Amino acid sequence: MSEVSARKATKTVFRTVPPQEVSADRKARTWITRGGNFAVCYSEVEPGAVLAREDNPEEYMVILPPDGTTATIEAGSERIEAGSDSLTIVPPGASRIVATSKGVIARIFSKGSEDIMAKASNVEAYADGAPELAPPDLWPEPYDGYRLRHYPLAQYATPGGERIQPRVFRSTNMLVNIFAHYHTRRDTKALSPHWHDDFEQASLCLNGRWIHHTRYNWGSDLDEWWPDDHEEIDTPSVIIIPARAIHTSRDIGPDGPESSLYDIFCPPRLDFASKKGFVLNEDEYPLPANASDRAVKTGGTLLSWQKPA
Incomplete structure (x- = not known):
């Protein structure tokens, strides 16, 4: 390590600050904190809450913690019932997450989701574009093509x-x-x-x-x-x-x-x-x-x- 640190760490304690997104029906509240190449979205949801992406440019990840949270996740013609304590990789394009219980849904988006990156609470910390970071190059597509992957x-x-x-x-x-x-x-x-x-x-x-x-x-x-x-x-x-x-x-x-x-x-x-x-x-x-x-x-x-x- 030879170069000076370029920026301080960002720490966000959810619930102590206002959320960046609140759904029209108030069933989902979402806090967004970004890095140079990604954003973390933490959502507190009620049953029936919808987290949708019309045309996401790259894959993103969905984490349901082991707290009882469940959700239906749809992408293209695919649909899965995601249980508590699970990870789902969602393919590019349109997708939709519908909460089927009260709980927490965490999503991780890459820099390609520009609208998410722009809403982050700490967006000003990256006004310089974070030139110290390696470029976020996409790795090769999965062997069997893009699809919902549930773990x-x-x-x-x-x-x-x-x-x-x-x-x-x-x-x-x-x-x-x-x-x-x-x-x-x-x-x-x-x-x-x-x-x-x-x-x-x-x-x-x-x-x-x-x-x-x-x-x-x-x-x-x-x-x-x-x-x-x-x-x-x-x-x-x-x-x-x-x-x-x-x-x-x-x-x-x-x-x-x-x-x-x-x-x-x-x-x-x-x-x-x-x-x-x-x-x-x-x-x-x-x-x-x-x-x-x-x-x-x-x-x-x-x-x-x-x-x-």
Whole structure:
């Protein structure tokens, strides 16, 4: 990491600020927080709430947490009943999500969804276009073409297993790591400070209380230094961790209450995607043709599950 941090992290605690969208029937309230190449939309919905896209240019992801939220998701001629604790990848074009219960729906959109990006609460933080980030190039189309892809997440978690259980999925334009929810706090002697030189990370937390420890890379001008950030943050919330910032996250408080963490990257991370068996839907999406020639600019201490065997 050799360059100065270009911007501070954005932290949004939903419900403490006004939503960016409220449906006409008031059945859906949506908060939007963006990074340079993606946006996270957190929606609180009532039964019958509709979240529709008339002609979305790229795939997007839909997360239903394990809180009882259910929804019908439609795209083209396809229709699925999405249960609680699931991930759905929605193809480009027209789509429609109808809530069939009260709960939370999280959606992740790429930079191609310009209308979503423009509505974000922190849009001014990216007025410069985020030139420090690698371009969000689309990866190749899925082997069997674009379609709805639905993943019930419970089948990818081991009950009573290790505290950190990564569940990584990707599309043509993004990658998510949906950690299995856990009830024991992170060991403060086993943290993982690291950074990403040319891409951002969003960490969406729907349960628990968190500290996203952040240290910015300094330059030669003392007046432009930013102090370390160790602020406690409530949930539901999201942090956009900028490129070049050293960071690590931990949930705090006593053991027992549930914590949840969803890490988001756009475009997909090549280091994760090229590690055989790590991305759970890797057989559905090809790697870029020049994958072996691409450098992945990340550094620092990595979690044990990120290290090669």
